[in-house]
Amino acid sequence: MASDRETVAIVGGGTMGVGLLYVFAAAGYDMTLVEPDAARGDAARERLRKAAEGGLARGKLTKAQAQAVTEGYRHVTTAGDLAEGLSLVIETVPERLDIKDAVLADIAARTPKIIATNTSALSIDRLAQAVRDPETFVGMHFFNPVWSLPLVEIIRGAATSDATLCAAHGFAEAIGKSAITVTDTPGFATSRLDLIAAMEAIRMVEEGVASAEDIDRAMMVAYRHPIGPLRLSDIVGLDVRLDIARSLSGSLGPRYAPPRMLEEMVERGELGQKTGRGFFDWTETA
Incomplete structure (x- = not known):
């Protein structure tokens, strides 16, 4: 205390x-x-x-x-x-x-x-x-x-x-x-770890590897994450994710480049929980 x-x-x-x-x-x-x-x-x-x-x-x-x-x-x-x-x-x-x-x-x-x-x-x-x-x-x-x-x-x-x-x-x-x-390095430690998982999860949805629900479930069940990277991205805000991805890709290279799917969702105003729609439906909490 x-x-x-x-x-x-x-x-x-x-x-x-x-x-x-x-x-x-x-x-x-x-x-x-x-x-x-x-x-x-x-x-x-x-x-x-x-x-x-x-x-x-x-x-x-x-x-x-x-x-x-x-x-x-x-x-x-x-x-x-x-x-x-x-x-x-x-x-x-x-x-x-x-x-x-x-x-x-x-x-x-x-x-x-x-x-x-x-x-x-x-x-x-x-x-x-x-x-x-x-x-x-x-x-x-x-x-x-x-x-x-x-x-x-x-x-x-x-x-x-x-x-x-x-x-x-x-x-x-x-x-x-x-x-x-x-x-003092770009993305520090946690933002780099978090973002790389989020960008890869979005690419997997973009490529049709699995649904957002199943990708998140895989991370939670297999690796014991308390929340999946896509639901977390919705909570953080997809516009925030995009800004950070652009910043880190500029300083750390293309592995942090935002997927086109993320850019398109932000362009449509699908920003996650705060707008009611992202990778998941948040209309009851927006």
Whole structure:
């Protein structure tokens, strides 16, 4: 559990931001959420309420932890509203350099001890250009849903100090996560492994090797994956998969090139769960 003196802020109230606030608040940190959009801030609070109710019902949270998750955090609208010298600030805003650069610069102006980015694809060294002291900057790549998946991929940039890396591992341990350390290379470790399986599964559907249902079943039954690569792609978003595939194929070569089938699905607006249709029918949950 965290010391009551340790203060953490999450910048971005989307899906990942909600998950991060949940696990850090449950671990006892003094929390702040930065979310400029009032509607998104309200939606984040509602998702936290439902998640805390579920965690309490399953015995994953105590009543005190559930209260910390739902009521024990501050909501501010800009990074400039943060207190100075926080223990850790994690940004989890959209994967666009212009947005991240601006947000990271605002965070750095508040001089937190550590700044982390929850990017799954962007270069840590490139993003470090936006902060004052790159020694205090590190990648912390969490996985959705954050409260369920135990891995944190910690990405060390060229300037990341030993102290920052050690502290990042300490934060991961404090919230009950297992951490691996990787260097700042395209796709890091997990995105490369995940994407190569997803692209091959899509090619198999494209080539008529088997149905999406049977390809996923093969991975789950034979290799004990909790979810198949095609259903997971639908959940991640096929447009996100396509963006990452194009990025990695440009830096790592044609083995990551997106299949034409994926490009066509995205062109048709079949993006997976969020649009109701991808490799599976999600109309009841979209």
